Amino acid sequence: MKIFQQSLTFREKRRGFHLITGDILQAMPQISEISTGMCQVFIQHTSASLTINENADPTVRKDFEMYFNKTVKENDPDYEHDYEGSDDMPAHLKASLLGSSVMIPIRNGRLALGTWQGIYLCEHRDRGGARGVVVTVWGE
Amino acid sequence: MKIFQQSLTFREKRRGFHLITGDILQAMPQISEISTGMCQVFIQHTSASLTINENADPTVRKDFEMYFNKTVKENDPDYEHDYEGSDDMPAHLKASLLGSSVMIPIRNGRLALGTWQGIYLCEHRDRGGARGVVVTVWGE
Amino acid sequence: MKIFQQSLTFREKRRGFHLITGDILQAMPQISEISTGMCQVFIQHTSASLTINENADPTVRKDFEMYFNKTVKENDPDYEHDYEGSDDMPAHLKASLLGSSVMIPIRNGRLALGTWQGIYLCEHRDRGGARGVVVTVWGE
Numbered sequence: 291m292k293i294f295q296q297s298l299t300f301r302e303k304r305r306g307f308h309l310i311t312g313d314i315l316q317a318m319p320q321i322s323e324i325s326t327g328m329c330q331v332f333i334q335h336t337s338a339s340l341t342i343n344e345n346a347d348p349t350v351r352k353d354f355e356m357y358f359n360k361t362v363k364e365n366d367p368d369y370e371h372d373y374e375g376s377d378d379m380p381a382h383l384k385a386s387l388l389g390s391s392v393m394i395p396i397r398n399g400r401l402a403l404g405t406w407q408g409i410y411l412c413e414h415r416d417r418g419g420a421r422g423v424v425v426t427v428w429g430e
Numbered sequence: 431m432k433i434f435q436q437s438l439t440f441r442e443k444r445r446g447f448h449l450i451t452g453d454i455l456q457a458m459p460q461i462s463e464i465s466t467g468m469c470q471v472f473i474q475h476t477s478a479s480l481t482i483n484e485n486a487d488p489t490v491r492k493d494f495e496m497y498f499n500k501t502v503k504e505n506d507p508d509y510e511h512d513y514e515g516s517d518d519m520p521a522h523l524k525a526s527l528l529g530s531s532v533m534i535p536i537r538n539g540r541l542a543l544g545t546w547q548g549i550y551l552c553e554h555r556d557r558g559g560a561r562g563v564v565v566t567v568w569g570e
Numbered sequence: 571m572k573i574f575q576q577s578l579t580f581r582e583k584r585r586g587f588h589l590i591t592g593d594i595l596q597a598m599p600q601i602s603e604i605s606t607g608m609c610q611v612f613i614q615h616t617s618a619s620l621t622i623n624e625n626a627d628p629t630v631r632k633d634f635e636m637y638f639n640k641t642v643k644e645n646d647p648d649y650e651h652d653y654e655g656s657d658d659m660p661a662h663l664k665a666s667l668l669g670s671s672v673m674i675p676i677r678n679g680r681l682a683l684g685t686w687q688g689i690y691l692c693e694h695r696d697r698g699g700a701r702g703v704v705v706t707v708w709g710e
Binding site: 291293294295330332333334335336361362366368369370371379382383385386387389390391393422424426428 | 571606607608621622623624627629630632633634636637640641667668669672673674675677682683684685686687690708709710
């Protein structure tokens with residue numbers, strides 16, 4: 291069984307949901323060496339997250355931003371953690387609702403994603419800065 | 431370390447939450463050959479999802495359907511992605527809230543699930559069609 | 571490739587969000603033997619969950635409890651599964667929103683967590699009792 295790991299840094303992205311499948315594939319060409327295995331992508335932050343969703347129509351990603359803003363309100367007077375800006379505590383909540391990692395099986399040297407699946411980097415802050423991601427792949 | 435992978439297809443299920451622990455065990459008898467390892471189940475779709483929850487009382491699964499319908503509304507006029515039916519964009523959102531994979535440790539040839547834990551296939555569309563799932567198991 | 575697994579039991583915690591990164595590290599000293607690998611933490615329950623979030627300011631964890639109580643209401647008359655107490659069905663829903671496992675890459679003998687990331691055990695019941703967790707680590 292082989293294992294490979296690669297860190298990559300995404301330059302600051304605007305608040306919203308961004309497709310990064312291509313960046314992951316580019317950062318980890320060793321996926322092609324694995325016939326049966328697994329790929330994990332992990333984001334090292336608590337106000338950004340990763341998820342898998344529709345890779346074609348950009349309005350899906352706009353609707354994600356709209357929905358999560360409605361569901362996790364800014365300026366809720368009940369927040370105690372409010373000194374880092376009105377987008378901060380909502381960003382922490384969104385990050386845990388969506389999760390800090392995705393796991394995708396590898397089959398015959400390729401990610402076994404469905405036709406419509408892509409990896410999203412979800413930026414929940416207005417000025418989130420650069421984001422560090424760790425990609426780990428194992429299998430044989 | 432050994433690794434095994436199996437694809438399986440579930441025939442169309444009605445919208446709602448369905449226990450599939452038995453199907454996973456049946457599709458992957460090699461779990462019994464692993465004394466210490468891991469099992470990942472991945473769904474290759476963006477309008478259906480997987481989660482782990484209560485495996486006994488069917489009303490729990492009915493309440494899941496009720497809760498997620500309340501929380502992720504259909505026909506929100508703010509959706510831009512609305513041409514595939516009123517259940518489509520909510521299905522994408524529910525899929526990311528719940529997630530596209532579950533991971534369960536293997537111990538002594540069995541999934542180390544708690545007494546009350548089962549794997550749910552969560553069908554978020556009215557007519558979702560057949561659903562492809564990939565089961566991957568590794569360990570020694 | 572090596573693989574290690576360890577079960578641990580947390581004594582009953584009060585309802586809310588609790589940092590357990592230190593407990594996981596203590597239960598699995600073999601992390602230091604792995605230069606490239608992965609750590610999975612799995613909770614064997616359906617009314618408690620695991621997530622990764624901010625490890626410094628305790629008000630973040632208080633705001634998590636506040637937010638999830640607002641979002642997943644107790645005593646919704648639409649719940650059918652209500653005979654185990656008003657906190658029971660909400661606990662199942664919160665558990666699936668947050669998830670039953672976290673996965674963290676290992677690099678150079680350490681969890682590759684970001685500076686502000688910690689592992690939360692999320693206790694969703696008023697009297698959840700002891701909670702069983704399985705930690706699995708693999709790599710080389």
